[in-house]
Amino acid sequence: MCGILGSITHKGSPDVQASWAVRALPLLARRGPDAEGSDSFESVVLAARRLRIHDLSPRADQPFYSDDESHVLIFNGAIFNYRALRTELQRLGHSFKTTSDTEVVLKALQEWDTGALERFDGMFAIAWLDRTRDRVILARDRFGIKPLYLYRDEQMTLFASEIKPILAHPNVPRRVDEAVVAEFFAFQMVTPPKTMYERIEQLKPGHFIAIDAAHGAPIEEHIFWQIDNRLLEQSDPPTVEAAMIEAVERCWDADRTVAVQLSGGVDSSLITAVSHDILDRKDIHSFSVIFDDASHKYAPPKSEESYIRHVTDRFVKSPHLSCFSPAQIATAFPEAIWHHEVPLCSANSVLLLMHAKDIREKTTVLLSGEGSDDIYLGYFDGLDFIEDPNSFSRFYISAENLRALFGSDGVEKAGARRKNLINEPRFEGMSLPQKASALTIETVLHGLLARHDRMFMSQSIEGRPPFCSEGMVKARFALPDDQVHANQCGKIAVRAYAENFYDNDFVYRTKQWMAGPVADWCASDSVWKGYIESVNTQTIGNYFDPTLFTKILDLPESTEKWSGANLALMFAVTNFALWHRIFIENADPLSEHAWHAEIPDTVDTSALSQQLH
Numbered sequence: 001m002c003g004i005l006g007s008i009t010h011k012g013s014p015d016v017q018a019s020w021a022v023r024a025l026p027l028l029a030r031r032g033p034d035a036e037g038s039d040s041f042e043s044v045v046l047a048a049r050r051l052r053i054h055d056l057s058p059r060a061d062q063p064f065y066s067d068d069e070s071h072v073l074i075f076n077g078a079i080f081n082y083r084a085l086r087t088e089l090q091r092l093g094h095s096f097k098t099t100s101d102t103e104v105v106l107k108a109l110q111e112w113d114t115g116a117l118e119r120f121d122g123m124f125a126i127a128w129l130d131r132t133r134d135r136v137i138l139a140r141d142r143f144g145i146k147p148l149y150l151y152r153d154e155q156m157t158l159f160a161s162e163i164k165p166i167l168a169h170p171n172v173p174r175r176v177d178e179a180v181v182a183e184f185f186a187f188q189m190v191t192p193p194k195t196m197y198e199r200i201e202q203l204k205p206g207h208f209i210a211i212d213a214a215h216g217a218p219i220e221e222h223i224f225w226q227i228d229n230r231l232l233e234q235s236d237p238p239t240v241e242a243a244m245i246e247a248v249e250r251c252w253d254a255d256r257t258v259a260v261q262l263s264g265g266v267d268s269s270l271i272t273a274v275s276h277d278i279l280d281r282k283d284i285h286s287f288s289v290i291f292d293d294a295s296h297k298y299a300p301p302k303s304e305e306s307y308i309r310h311v312t313d314r315f316v317k318s319p320h321l322s323c324f325s326p327a328q329i330a331t332a333f334p335e336a337i338w339h340h341e342v343p344l345c346s347a348n349s350v351l352l353l354m355h356a357k358d359i360r361e362k363t364t365v366l367l368s369g370e371g372s373d374d375i376y377l378g379y380f381d382g383l384d385f386i387e388d389p390n391s392f393s394r395f396y397i398s399a400e401n402l403r404a405l406f407g408s409d410g411v412e413k414a415g416a417r418r419k420n421l422i423n424e425p426r427f428e429g430m431s432l433p434q435k436a437s438a439l440t441i442e443t444v445l446h447g448l449l450a451r452h453d454r455m456f457m458s459q460s461i462e463g464r465p466p467f468c469s470e471g472m473v474k475a476r477f478a479l480p481d482d483q484v485h486a487n488q489c490g491k492i493a494v495r496a497y498a499e500n501f502y503d504n505d506f507v508y509r510t511k512q513w514m515a516g517p518v519a520d521w522c523a524s525d526s527v528w529k530g531y532i533e534s535v536n537t538q539t540i541g542n543y544f545d546p547t548l549f550t551k552i553l554d555l556p557e558s559t560e561k562w563s564g565a566n567l568a569l570m571f572a573v574t575n576f577a578l579w580h581r582i583f584i585e586n587a588d589p590l591s592e593h594a595w596h597a598e599i600p601d602t603v604d605t606s607a608l609s610q611q612l613h
Helices: 015-028 082-091 101-119 163-167 178-187 229-233 240-251 266-278 305-315 326-340 348-359 399-406 410-415 432-457 470-477 492-498 518-523 529-533 547-553 564-585
Strands: 002-009 035-041 044-050 071-079 122-130 135-140 149-152 156-160 200-202 207-212 220-223 258-261 285-289 318-322 365-367 462-464
Touching: 002 015, 002 071, 002 122, 015 035, 015 044, 015 156, 015 163, 044 071, 044 122, 071 082, 071 101, 082 101, 101 122, 101 135, 101 207, 149 163, 156 163, 163 200, 178 399, 178 410, 178 432, 178 564, 229 470, 240 266, 240 365, 240 470, 240 492, 258 266, 266 305, 266 365, 266 492, 285 305, 285 348, 305 318, 318 348, 326 348, 326 432, 326 518, 326 564, 348 432, 399 410, 399 547, 399 564, 432 462, 432 470, 518 529, 518 564, 529 564, 547 564
Parallel strands: 258 285, 258 365, 285 318, 365 462
Antiparallel strands: 002 044, 002 156, 035 044, 071 122, 122 135, 135 207, 149 156, 149 200, 207 220
16 A cells, blocks of 8 residues: 655656655655655656555565566555466566565566456556556556546646645646536535546546657546446356455455454444454454444434444454544544545544544554445435436435525536436446446445545555455346345345344344434534634635525524534535635645644644644
8 A cells, every 4th residue: 555646747847747746745655654765767757655565575665666677666555366466477477576466566567568457356546657668557446446636737747646746736726626516515526537626637447548658649548447238248257255255355465454444334244254254363353433422412323332342242352442522523624624635525534534543553454344335235225216216316415405506507517427327328238226336336436435545544544345346346236136226225135145144133224324423513612613603605605605504504503403404515515615725725735734724713622732643
């Protein structure tokens, strides 16, 4: 796991980019605290920070060079099937000087060119310089588990694992992409390749681009993997059980400590049980977040502590539970936005950040249940695809409130970039539930994975999602619909496998989202209310009409004010406004002072020094 950045100069001197890389690389220090390196190759600059996971020696540090130095690689992520690929490459005559997956990636690219990308089962963002062809390949994994951001103009192409290094370049403007603001409010995330920043994009999952490093020729973008109707014609697809066991086993493979992020939900509980009973791991450490629900005022109780303890009592040797104070939650809001670099996709991000801070000295690799709900329709409990064929077009902000913010065509603006996805020819022959899985993977999963990556990598912890494997996707699309979603219940096949370890009451209970008492946090002067009341309606009025926000804010304190559509709108507007202040209005958004300065006077900051890393 690493943080990478680099540049390709198309016109003019590359010296500006080389100087930028030196200044920007420290911004990725949290992603790679163990080593750093950089090098320049005429028009190309490559730099990396490394978190050592496989092969802890300096031999595997980056940039990583081929034996004759004609190929250079920087790589963020982990290839879960690297051992099998290494064996295959050895049979083809390759020798290895390290035991890292980094070397396997480079030799695979040398052997199979970009055809190697579809052989990688894992999470990755890759920059590969092939000096024999004066070509740079930038690639991103199937699901977008690992981020890769781009800025391109006539002079240069910049890329990085995070947005901050790109913003650090003197020629990159800091402007909101106004075309995606409505989409963000509707879905709390923006579909790739767009970001919230004008001219800064993210490479689409399953894509790679080829850049002529010598002549600055037009950049070619290619797809090496995507979901399409060919998944319906698999000759020998894996079962859910086989795919799950293989994915979990591969994710445990590391030269650093590995643990499970246990929410108490079915997915992370299944990972824990498979690890213990099938893979015979009897020394499991788990990390969980619990809430003090005893004194809630507006928010209903959501702590899953009883379910967590049900799992840990049976399968976990060393369970760890975290519960955070209001003061910690209060100051973590702007800090989470600073690490996330775009408005948060949910209040959960704050909890993930606090969780990462709490466990950073205890583990380096963390297995999570991300992806199961997206692939196996876990978000569609209570919905019927026959009675409501448009059920997968749900908004975070209600349609009525979208129109209040963005005008009579607010809903159309929000959904414009997603509107025709379902009708793409590649989905021809798929059922509505199959299309729902495909669209959720392509429009929702990437945002949740980005949240997990940002919050845990901020504390140098590598998150690994076993459900986000090619095998789990193949298994899903080999199933008949009623084994994925039936009787308004999703994840049927996943739950059926979980029955081998848990009783039906545990497996088929109503889904709870990992979310703290957000309503109470927003209503409390000592937690988040100060952020809400400090929203500058004149500034946000440049992007949408703040009238409804002001109207809700002026309501008397009540459940009506702090619940449902009103709460969703209040949080979304505050979230956007706080991000705007930190990254667009602030003169120096790259310093931690940018978020620290946004904490209201009503918040207790006495414990802040303990939170600062």
